[in-house]
Amino acid sequence: xxxxxxxxxxxxxxxxxxxxxxxxxxxxxxxxxxxxxxxxxxxxxxxxxxxxxxxxxxxxxxxxxxxxxxxxxxxxxxxxxxxxxxxxxxxxxxxxxxxxxxxxxxxxxxxxxxxxxxxxxxxxxxxxxxxxxxxxxxxxxxxxxxxxxxxxxxxxxxxxxxxxxxxxxxxxxxxxxxxxxxxxxxxxxxx
Numbered sequence: 001x002x003x004x005x006x007x008x009x010x011x012x013x014x015x016x017x018x019x020x021x022x023x024x025x026x027x028x029x030x031x032x033x034x035x036x037x038x039x040x041x042x043x044x045x046x047x048x049x050x051x052x053x054x055x056x057x058x059x060x061x062x063x064x065x066x067x068x069x070x071x072x073x074x075x076x077x078x079x080x081x082x083x084x085x086x087x088x089x090x091x092x093x094x095x096x097x098x099x100x101x102x103x104x105x106x107x108x109x110x111x112x113x114x115x116x117x118x119x120x121x122x123x124x125x126x127x128x129x130x131x132x133x134x135x136x137x138x139x140x141x142x143x144x145x146x147x148x149x150x151x152x153x154x155x156x157x158x159x160x161x162x163x164x165x166x167x168x169x170x171x172x173x174x175x176x177x178x179x180x181x182x183x184x185x186x187x188x189x190x191x
Contacts, residue, residue, distance in 0.1 A: 120146050
């Protein structure tokens with residue numbers, strides 16, 4: 001048990017250091033993009049793989065129901081991960097690398113934005129989705145970890161958590177969604 005307790009203490013110490021250490025200033029650009037999407041009647045689309053796919057799906061709940069206050073517009077938020085039959089059809093018939101970029105082509109409109117969640121920032125399907133959105137002039141947001149990967153270089157807005165532990169990166173990425181959505185709800189309640 002002592003070994004486990006040491007591991008837990010170390011994990012949370014690294015987690016706290018990571019939370020304190022990453023640059024939070026880019027979150028202002030994320031909020032501005034969400035506000036633009038809402039004001040223009042657009043949709044915030046989200047995509048990611050693995051744990052980041054779970055964060056993508058969770059984001060639709062937090063950004064829609066979690067921000068809603070009567071008398072204020074609903075934030076339309078959809079996950080490109082959520083339609084499993086479509087994801088598997090594209091993966092099987094075309095390529096797993098295109099499961100998100102094809103949906104960008106199918107669904108995204110000029111007033112939309114795309115949030116991509118990726119610990120490495122290098123998942124080919126997420127990078128291709130970012131490139132497809134950029135090519136159509138649709139604003140892109142990336143939540144990345146580790147060294148930031150390709151997404152850090154190509155997304156319009158990037159929040160980078162420079163930590164090399166998937167769990168800690170994903171914990172912080174989820175907290176970013178909570179922080180932004182709770183701020184939006186608080187702002188609506190105050191206004």
